[in-house]
Amino acid sequence: MTQTLPAPAPTGPHAGPMRRTAVVAGVLYLVTFVTSVPTLALYGPLKGDAGFVLGAGDTTGVVWGALLEVALAVACVGTAVVLFPVVRRQSETAALGFLASRVVEAGLILVGVVSVLSVLALRDDVAGTGGADADALVATGSALVAVHDGTFLLGQSLMPVLSALCLGSAVYRAGLVPRVIPVVGLAGAPLLLASDIAVACGVHEQGTALAGLAALPIAAWELAFGIWLVVRGFRPSPVLG
Known part of the structure; x- marks a missing residue:
């Protein structure tokens, strides 16, 4: 039986820098995975109770x-800058598309963080002043959520x-x-896109099991890509020069 051996690490004058690039990019991908997974649970008090802005529930998880x-x-942003x-x-087009999508993603995430911090600020104001119009505060808090x-x-x-799609x-x-890794991402992209359209059209909601299943291939691709870059680095390729 013929045994298939793993591809050797890149050699030549660029091997050292490219290995470091792969490790940094892989670590950053793993950071995106680790920091994104717990937030749904941590935001539970904020998302699950409209009275959170009035003082219901604990703020510790929301702050984290x-x-x-x-x-x-x-x-x-770091993954895009390092891999660009x-x-x-x-492909310069793919590189620009990847960079743009990651920058837009980061910007939207920060807008979301501002909305969360705004709810926390309203909650602090209520605690300090006693609040006069609970209905208005709940409506504002719900809008920010x-x-x-x-x-x-x-x-x-x-x-x-x-x-x-780009990367x-x-x-x-x-x-x-290994090509199976990006294939998972490329196959999962239309599935997640269809789910996003369904959420936008009200077919199903975010956070449901169906939405979670649709996101699994993209999550698996990003996790596997990050792990491979940290453990093995880039395979030899004419692209690396």
Whole structure:
């Protein structure tokens, strides 16, 4: 039986810098994964109780969720900045598309964080002044939560579709990682896009099992890509020179 051995690490004058690039990009991808997964649970008190703005529930998890999302936004931009020179050697269009999608994703995440911090500020004002119009405060808080939901749909759900299409296609053509990894992302992109459209049209809601299943392939592609870059680095490719 013939045993297939793993591809050797890149050699030549660029091997050292490219290995460092792969490790940094991989770590940043893993950071995006670690910082994005817990936020849904941490925002539970905020999303699950309209009276949160009036003082119901604990703020600790919500504060940590906001901090994690700031770290997520920074890591998103970091992945694009680090990988841009590598992807550009394969396709400048794909590199620009990937960079743009990650920057837009980070911007939308930060808009969502601002809406969360605004709810916390309203809550502090209520605690300090006693609040006069509870209905108005609840309506304002609900509107700010809706803003966060919208930024999540566009930023953390739609933009990863564009990122997977741009980065995945370039990585697949260059063979920088095993092709099964970008194939998962490329296959999952239309599935998540369809789910995003369904959420926007009211067919199903964010956070449901159906929406979660639609996001799994993209999550798997990003996680596998990050792990591979950290452990193995880029495969030898003409793109690396």
